[in-house]
Amino acid sequence: MRFQTKIGRSVAVAATVMGLGAFSVAAAQDVSPEHLAAAKAALNALGINSQFDEILPNQADLVQSQMTQVYPNYHSLIDEVVTDTAIALAPRRADLENEGAQIYANIFTQEELQQLADFYSSDLGQKFIQYGPIAARELSQAGDIWARGIARDLNQQAQEELNTRIAEQTGSAPAPQ
Incomplete structure (x- = not known):
């Protein structure tokens, strides 16, 4: 059930972002730090940012599997190398969160983002x-x-x-x- 919820939410977000394609990070408007903070709060309330947490581990598993197929005798070493590399890349996760906040800040006002965060943080x-x-x-x-x-x-x-x-x-x- 939780997997379906994540998929549904991902689809909804993707449809929203694709449907509003006129807005892009490349054409980002200047937004205040408070506006970006409201966008991050909305993304967190929607559970979108937590979905980003799965990207790096999933990609690391994929790379490890591919490398193990090519070098089957080095499974332990591949596991170590991929894990170390993934840990080194982990700080880049914040870049994705910032980009998501910028996208939402370009689409919604600070007040709208706060309303979204308030609503999606509520029980309803x-x-x-x-x-x-x-x-x-x-x-x-x-x-x-x-x-x-x-x-x-x-x-x-x-x-x-x-x-x-x-x-x-x-x-x-x-x-x-």
């Missing part, structure tokens, strides 16, 4: 983070079911009405399709 906001993706998925499924039912009924009723009108115009029922 946390419940929304946890269950929002589930509700969205179920709503999408309900929409799909409804659309299929409407398509079926529309087709059936339109066909019946067409047959009636053709029969009125020609005096005989059309051949079934």
Whole structure:
């Protein structure tokens, strides 16, 4: 369940960032330190920053696996080298958090970010983070079911009405399709 929540939140964030592509870090506006702090607080409340924690360990596992395939006799040494290198790269994690804060600061005002942080830090906001993706998925499924039912009924009723009108115009029922 927690994995699905992370995926749902990741998808929502990616869609938001992609949908607002006109805003970019490259075209970053000057924002105050307070504005960036509000953006970081919002990202933390949304749980986005904690998702960044998995990137380096996942990439280290991938690199270690790839190197072990090439050099199978050096598994212990590869483990040591990759772990040491990953630890050396860990401080760069803050760069990603800062970039995320800059992106949000370019899109939202400081006040809006504070409102987001307040809401998503609340019990209701946390419940929304946890269950929002589930509700969205179920709503999408309900929409799909409804659309299929409407398509079926529309087709059936339109066909019946067409047959009636053709029969009125020609005096005989059309051949079934």
